[in-house]
Amino acid sequence: MTDSTVDTDRVTELRSQLRQRQIRWGFIWALWCAILWGAWYVPGTVIYYEAPFVDMVDNYLLAAFVITVLNAIAVLIALFVWVAVLGKTGDYARTLKRTKISRWYAPAGLAGMLAIFGSIIAIAYVGLAFAAVAALMYPIVGALAAKVWYNERITKQAALGILVIVAGGVFIFAPGIIGELTGAEGGTGLLGYIGGAMAIVGWGLEGAIAGRALDVSDPDVGITLRFTAEVAIWIVIAIPIAWALAGDALWSTFGDALANPTVWLLLLLLGLTFGFCYVSWYKSFPLIGVGRGQAIAALYGPFALLWLTIFTREPPSWQFIVGALIAVVGSFILFTEKRDVLEVIRAIPGARQRPATDAPNGITGDRDV
Numbered sequence: 001m002t003d004s005t006v007d008t009d010r011v012t013e014l015r016s017q018l019r020q021r022q023i024r025w026g027f028i029w030a031l032w033c034a035i036l037w038g039a040w041y042v043p044g045t046v047i048y049y050e051a052p053f054v055d056m057v058d059n060y061l062l063a064a065f066v067i068t069v070l071n072a073i074a075v076l077i078a079l080f081v082w083v084a085v086l087g088k089t090g091d092y093a094r095t096l097k098r099t100k101i102s103r104w105y106a107p108a109g110l111a112g113m114l115a116i117f118g119s120i121i122a123i124a125y126v127g128l129a130f131a132a133v134a135a136l137m138y139p140i141v142g143a144l145a146a147k148v149w150y151n152e153r154i155t156k157q158a159a160l161g162i163l164v165i166v167a168g169g170v171f172i173f174a175p176g177i178i179g180e181l182t183g184a185e186g187g188t189g190l191l192g193y194i195g196g197a198m199a200i201v202g203w204g205l206e207g208a209i210a211g212r213a214l215d216v217s218d219p220d221v222g223i224t225l226r227f228t229a230e231v232a233i234w235i236v237i238a239i240p241i242a243w244a245l246a247g248d249a250l251w252s253t254f255g256d257a258l259a260n261p262t263v264w265l266l267l268l269l270l271g272l273t274f275g276f277c278y279v280s281w282y283k284s285f286p287l288i289g290v291g292r293g294q295a296i297a298a299l300y301g302p303f304a305l306l307w308l309t310i311f312t313r314e315p316p317s318w319q320f321i322v323g324a325l326i327a328v329v330g331s332f333i334l335f336t337e338k339r340d341v342l343e344v345i346r347a348i349p350g351a352r353q354r355p356a357t358d359a360p361n362g363i364t365g366d367r368d369v
Contacts, residue, residue: 038303118198125192141204
């Protein structure tokens with residue numbers, strides 16, 4: 001055996017070991033995302049029991065708007081601290097200036113803000129258990145978007161996974177929606193079910209959009225840019241529209257909320273849980289792929305129900321438990337192909353292809369994304 005053959009074998013072995021470490025850490029990050037994502041729903045629900053939101057039963061939509069804006073700002077502050085501690089503030093500024101990369105985080109931020117707003121609306125109008133498990137169907141949107149944008153194949157197994165997730169969605173959505181349409185639920189929860197649908201579409205699209213930019217940017221920097229975009233959209237576009245619609249009630253709600261010390265504590269918890277849940281989510285995408293990262297993160301549904309039971313001492317409805325379990329099973333069927341499971345496969349027309357083992361940890365240049 002020649003020296004060149006030995007060197008080639010050694011390189012192949014090292015590449016294999018690197019890929020195995022990437023896969024292991026990809027699944028670890030996705031699991032941490034699920035744990036923290038589930039925990040986020042606890043302060044996201046408790047905040048409705050604090051002034052001024054507890055007195056806004058007749059205007060939960062405004063309450064949800066204010067909570068979502070404050071949540072986005074809290075997360076962005078937590079991420080700025082995270083990036084500074086990691087010594088990546090300079091990377092953040094450089095990536096922001098590279099518009100070929102940073103431009104993708106604006107639509108990702110828009111999709112994500114609609115998802116979060118929808119989820120918080122669902123908490124208000126339907127309840128924590130529904131809001132926590134409703135969005136479990138977001139991998140369907142992610143898979144379809146990946147099919148359209150990246151030409152990722154939808155195999156027979158993937159199609160089966162989609163059908164199983166839809167079956168879980170029937171358990172989650174159907175009873176409440178039927179009750180709303182027949183008047184049995186009093187007609188107050190329809191906005192909540194619309195919010196659940198917003199969460200499904202928003203988080204599914206966000207993963208597919210952000211995955212494009214994460215191929216050529218650092219995940220810690222990328223998620224900070226994504227929330228920078230969200231906060232900018234809230235301040236520049238959404239808040240002026242809300243002011244025109246709600247008048248001075250918008251500012252009085254902000255003022256009363258920030259005057260309550262307990263709201264500050266809850267915002268701290270919201271920022272930490274959701275900020276680092278998102279960090280973990282984005283870190284998993286370049287390592288195991290957007291689809292598989294979303295599938296593992298879908299375990300947030302059962303974790304949310306667990307946190308709900310621990311903190312409220314009230315078990316969720318059986319329909320939410322069954323629907324969550326079915327949707328999680330469907331997610332794993334959808335994104336666990338035996339032949340592909342260890343590789344991130346994309347086919348982007350017109351783009352230069354590279355293997356997953358070459359996935360960068362930071363910015364690699366100005367390659368178009």
